[in-house]
Amino acid sequence: xxxxxxxxxxxxxxxxxxxxxxxxxxxxxxxxxxxxxxxxxxxxxxxxxxxxxxxxxxxxxxxxxxxxxxxxxxxxxxxxxxxxxxxxxxxxxxxxxxxxxxxxxxxxxxxxxxxxxxxxxxxxxxxxxxxxxxxxxxxxxxxxxxxxxxxxxxxxxxxxxxxxxxxxxxxxxxxxxxxxxxxxxxxxxxxxxxxxxxxxxxxxxxxxxxxxxxxxxxx
Amino acid sequence: xxxxxxxxxxxxxxxxxxxxxxxxxxxxxxxxxxxxxxxxxxxxxxxxxxxxxxxxxxxxxxxxxxxxxxxxxxxxxxxxxxxxxxxxxxxxxxxxxxxxxxxxxxxxxxxxxxxxxxxxxxxxxxxxxxxxxxxxxxxxxxxxxxxxxxxxxxxxxxxxxxxxxxxxxxxxxxxxxxxxxxxxxxxxxxxxxxxxxxxxxxxxxxxxxxxxxxxxxxx
DNA sequence: GTCTATAACCTGATAGAC
DNA sequence: GTCTATCAGGTTATAGAC
Numbered sequence: 001x002x003x004x005x006x007x008x009x010x011x012x013x014x015x016x017x018x019x020x021x022x023x024x025x026x027x028x029x030x031x032x033x034x035x036x037x038x039x040x041x042x043x044x045x046x047x048x049x050x051x052x053x054x055x056x057x058x059x060x061x062x063x064x065x066x067x068x069x070x071x072x073x074x075x076x077x078x079x080x081x082x083x084x085x086x087x088x089x090x091x092x093x094x095x096x097x098x099x100x101x102x103x104x105x106x107x108x109x110x111x112x113x114x115x116x117x118x119x120x121x122x123x124x125x126x127x128x129x130x131x132x133x134x135x136x137x138x139x140x141x142x143x144x145x146x147x148x149x150x151x152x153x154x155x156x157x158x159x160x161x162x163x164x165x166x167x168x169x170x171x172x173x174x175x176x177x178x179x180x181x182x183x184x185x186x187x188x189x190x191x192x193x194x195x196x197x198x199x200x201x202x203x204x205x206x207x208x209x210x211x212x213x214x215x216x217x218x219x
Numbered sequence: 220x221x222x223x224x225x226x227x228x229x230x231x232x233x234x235x236x237x238x239x240x241x242x243x244x245x246x247x248x249x250x251x252x253x254x255x256x257x258x259x260x261x262x263x264x265x266x267x268x269x270x271x272x273x274x275x276x277x278x279x280x281x282x283x284x285x286x287x288x289x290x291x292x293x294x295x296x297x298x299x300x301x302x303x304x305x306x307x308x309x310x311x312x313x314x315x316x317x318x319x320x321x322x323x324x325x326x327x328x329x330x331x332x333x334x335x336x337x338x339x340x341x342x343x344x345x346x347x348x349x350x351x352x353x354x355x356x357x358x359x360x361x362x363x364x365x366x367x368x369x370x371x372x373x374x375x376x377x378x379x380x381x382x383x384x385x386x387x388x389x390x391x392x393x394x395x396x397x398x399x400x401x402x403x404x405x406x407x408x409x410x411x412x413x414x415x416x417x418x419x420x421x422x423x424x425x426x427x428x429x430x431x432x433x434x435x436x437x438x
Numbered sequence: 439g440t441c442t443a444t445a446a447c448c449t450g451a452t453a454g455a456c
Numbered sequence: 457g458t459c460t461a462t463c464a465g466g467t468t469a470t471a472g473a474c
Contacts, residue, residue, distance in 0.1 A: 011457095012457080012458080026344065027344050027345075028247070028249060028343075028344035028345070030247060030249040030250040031249035031344065031345065033448075033449065033450085034449080034450065034451090035448080035449080035450090043458085044457095044458060044459060044460090045450090045451095045459095046451085046452080046458075046459070046460085047457080047458070047459090048450090048451090049450085049451060049452070050457070050458080051457095054450075054451075055449095055450065055451090119342075120342075120344065123338075123339075123342045123392075123395060123396065124247075125245065125246050125247035125250065125339065126246075126247070126250065141403075157404075157407065158404060158407045158408055159419070161400065161403055161404035161407060161408050162400070162404075162408055162419040162420075162423075163419070163423055164403065165392060165393065165399065165400040165403060165404075165408075165410070166389040166392060166393060166419070166420060166423050166424075167389070168392060168399075169388045169389040169390070169391055169392020169393065169396075170385040170386070170388040170389045170392075170427075171388070172388055172392065173342075173384060173385065173387060173388020173389075173391060173392075174384065174385060174388065176342060177342065177388075180384065180387075181380065181381070181384040183353075184360075184380050184383065184384060185376075185377060185380035185381075185384075188376065188377045188380060189377055189380050189381055189384075191384070199433045199435075200378070200381040200382070200385070200432075200433065201381075201385060203430050203431070203432070203433070204381075204382055204385050204427040204428075204430065205385075205427065206430070207426040207427050207429070207430030208389075208423040208424065208426045208427040209423075210426070211422050211423065211425075211426035212422070213419075213422070214418045214419065214422070216418075230439095231439085231440080252466075252467065252468085253467080253468065253469090254466080254467080254468090262440085263439095263440060263441055263442085264441095264468095264469095265440075265441070265442085265469085265470080266439085266440070266441090267468090267469090268468085268469060268470070269439070269440080270439095273468080273469075274467095274468065274469090
């Protein structure tokens with residue numbers, strides 16, 4: 001834990017989380033064994049239990065490290081957007097605040113890994129992972145839902161929920177499965193270009209959120 | 220294999236596939252063991268190997284049984300839509316043809332299971348499952364991509380691919396994770412109502428597909 | 439076709455030396 | 457903090473009786 005000068009902080013705990021993050025993102029949680037993780041990290045198997053208590057503890061730690069900076073950056077951008085627009089940011093600005101941090105988490109070279117891990121966690125069948133996700137994501141979700149409701153004052157609340165549900169799926173897809181777009185477009189689109197993705201995703205979602213809703217659901 | 224009159228066909232092979240379908244949908248492939256499946260189906264563990272050769276064989280069989288009727292129904296509806304509209308169906312009609320079969324696969328009581336399994340497979344990390352999915356889904360994808368390109372003649376091909384990518388994510392979300400919408404809306408929305416879902420999903424996607432695209436990408 | 443029994447292996451977790 | 461060794465149990469797959 002105590003680092004000397006020049007120590008890059010790559011102790012076994014961090015090495016473990018790096019390896020686990022990569023493997024979880026690529027293969028999913030259930031299919032990734034602790035043995036594989038420790039081998040990849042070059043540390044001893046028992047270190048997992050020492051540092052994290054259990055596999056679940058490791059999952060939680062990895063996920064928490066991944067999502068925390070994203071959440072605070074999302075909220076910061078939303079605050080900024082609200083400040084700049086006198087408290088009434090456009091749908092596009094709100095969506096941009098939500099989407100940019102995940103897609104442009106380029107401070108670490110593991111940005112793509114983070115992206116995939118985040119998207120994968122989103123659709124994880126494991127109930128424990130879902131619970132972690134909800135706990136970490138709850139506050140952000142509420143803030144953004146409120147902001148969008150404010151930006152779309154005529155849209156009934158239930159219709160907003162339907163659309164958020166779809167929108168979240170589109171974002172999750174963009175994050176979890178960039179490779180699919182490469183295949184689908186035969187290389188014509190580059191999902192690893194964050195700005196290009198944002199420039200397509202935000203208008204797509206905004207148009208969906210703004211479109212007229214079914215007649216029987218109108219107020 | 221030979222059934223007497225009155226035999227409902229619930230032999231161990233089918234019992235196995237039913238149980239596997241349910242468990243795969245709920246927990247994912249990697250986290251579902253053959254022991255659990257055979258116990259739930261009330262058949263012997265060795266029956267899996269006898270009927271399907273391996274766990275992978277079972278996964279493939281279950282998935283194939285799930286997706287084949289959906290694919291043919293999708294293509295049938297698209298043919299019908301094209302016939303009714305003189306070969307130029309609207310974006311909405313095309314999307315409806317794509318989305319309706321999955322959401323309304325109500326012929327069997329396991330409609331919800333099929334839906335979840337389909338959505339889950341879509342985002343499965345396992346490369347073997349992905350491969351099955353691509354093989355089964357490839358033809359349908361091509362037909363629908365061509366139909367949408369035809370219905371949106373001014374949209375550059377690359378932009379269409381971006382949007383299809385997002386749209387597929389929204390559809391997958393609607394299928395794989397209905398429970399999330401219940402939680403998100405605090406019970407106000409019912410994602411298990413196929414017609415209600417279609418009535419929201421199709422306009423949402425159509426609006427996204429039709430919206431103007433980024434300037435730098437215009438022809 | 440269906441069973442039992444078991445092989446061969448992998449899993450997460452832990453005790454205890456250093 | 458890090459190691460070895462190992463436990464207890466789960467995993468898929470298969471051989472062979474019926």
